[in-house]
Amino acid sequence: MKNLLAFVIKNYHWLMLLLLETVSGVLLFKYNSYQSSVWFSSANVVVGKVYEWDAVVRSFFSLGRVNEELTLRNFYLERQVTQLRRLYGDLTQDTSIVQRQQLEFLNQYQLIPAKVVSNTVNKTDNLITIDRGRADGVEKDMGVACGNGAVGVVYLVSDHYSVVIPVLNATSSHISCAIRGRGYFGYLQWYGGDPTVAYVEDIPRHARFKRGDWIETSGYSAIFPRGILVGKIEKIYNSADGLSYRLKIRLSTDFACLRDVVVISDKGIGERLRLQEEAKDSITMSPNK
Numbered sequence: 001m002k003n004l005l006a007f008v009i010k011n012y013h014w015l016m017l018l019l020l021e022t023v024s025g026v027l028l029f030k031y032n033s034y035q036s037s038v039w040f041s042s043a044n045v046v047v048g049k050v051y052e053w054d055a056v057v058r059s060f061f062s063l064g065r066v067n068e069e070l071t072l073r074n075f076y077l078e079r080q081v082t083q084l085r086r087l088y089g090d091l092t093q094d095t096s097i098v099q100r101q102q103l104e105f106l107n108q109y110q111l112i113p114a115k116v117v118s119n120t121v122n123k124t125d126n127l128i129t130i131d132r133g134r135a136d137g138v139e140k141d142m143g144v145a146c147g148n149g150a151v152g153v154v155y156l157v158s159d160h161y162s163v164v165i166p167v168l169n170a171t172s173s174h175i176s177c178a179i180r181g182r183g184y185f186g187y188l189q190w191y192g193g194d195p196t197v198a199y200v201e202d203i204p205r206h207a208r209f210k211r212g213d214w215i216e217t218s219g220y221s222a223i224f225p226r227g228i229l230v231g232k233i234e235k236i237y238n239s240a241d242g243l244s245y246r247l248k249i250r251l252s253t254d255f256a257c258l259r260d261v262v263v264i265s266d267k268g269i270g271e272r273l274r275l276q277e278e279a280k281d282s283i284t285m286s287p288n289k
Contacts, residue, residue, distance in 0.1 A: 109225055110265040112137055114144075117161070121195040121255050125171050128152060128164040132263060135159045141223060143264040149229035149252035150175060150217055151261055162263070167230075168195050168255055177230050178218035179209045185218040186247070188230060195255050198231065203245040211236065215249050224264065 114136075118129035132138050134157050144151040144164050152166035152173060165172045170192050177200050178185040184207035190198040200215055213233045219226025231249035239246050 110137070112263040112265055114138075114162075114261050114263055116258050116261060119255070119258055121168055124192045126166055126168045126255075127155075128166050128258070130162050130164060130261060130263070131160070133158045133160040133162050137265055138162050138263050139265075142266070143217075143224040143228075144261050145224075145228050145264060146253055146258060146261045148254065149231070150224060151253055151255075151258065153223055154263065166255060167198060167251065167253070175224065175230070176218045176221045177215050178226070179203070179207070179233075180214040180216050182207065182209050182213065184209065185220065186244075188215075188249075196251055197234075198249055198251055200247040200249060201239070201244070203247060205244060207245065209233070215247070222266070225266070 112132055114130040114132035116128055117131050118127075120126045120128075128144075128151070130138075130144070138154060138157055140154055140157055142154045144154060144166075150167060152164045152169070153175075154162050155165045155172075156163040167173050167175065167188060168190050170190055173188070173190060175188040176185060177188045184203055186200045186202040188198055189201055203209075211233050215230040215233065217224040217226055217228040217230060229252045231251040233247050234250050235248040237246040237248065238244075
């Protein structure tokens with residue numbers, strides 16, 4: 001208390017000046033309309049700027065969440081467009097029944113949003129690391145996609161991270177694909193080099209299609225549902241043995257700037273994989289072999 005009194009006594013003239021300045025300002029701006037309007041105008045400008053800076057800061061720190069929501073929304077919209085295209089093309093059926101079947105088909109999948117924490121595109125066997133793992137429901141052999149299309153397949157899983165084999169892996173990536181609206185299918189293969197281009201092999205010779213047709217996942221594997229975008233046909237070649245077509249496609253996913261992805265959790269994948277393994281074991285152990 002003594003220190004406070006000593007401070008007031010020592011600086012009383014400055015404190016008196018501050019008090020008088022405050023009282024003068026209040027009287028000036030309260031009882032003079034012109035000065036009052038100038039004060040409020042200036043104050044509004046300052047407050048507006050403060051709010052603007054606050055909005056910019058909040059927007060910057062919310063970009064991650066916005067990108068995650070956009071990735072999920074783009075994925076859902078792409079799937080809905082695919083389903084609606086099939087409904088429109090099948091005019092002879094009861095569309096209400098078909099729609100219920102398509103919704104039931106989509107409901108068996110759960111999407112787990114994730115962010116890419118490590119990614120390469122300039123190697124022969126590229127790998128991607130994401131920030132979701134076993135604790136988040138991610139398991140090996142789950143498909144990974146983004147808002148623009150297919151990304152790859154989960155290969156290794158820890159508690160909080162997972163390693164993904166992307167389409168840009170020349171050794172280990174072989175995704176079953178189909179020509180949208182045509183029904184013919186083959187498998188996707190990347191041979192290194194350009195990260196925007198891959199090839200679809202083993203398209204049958206009797207297939208009818210054209211440049212510009214879209215390639216999507218076929219749904220014949222236990223990893224991806226059908227209809228996830230893969231790319232667009234740019235060129236058509238004959239295979240080395242001349243028995244099938246080889247399609248050069250422009251990938252819809254830009255792996256060089258990949259940030260937000262979704263892991264596709266199929267509730268029935270475990271049962272299907274077990275059934276496939278049992279079938280393989282049964283064939284291997286058959287006495288006719």
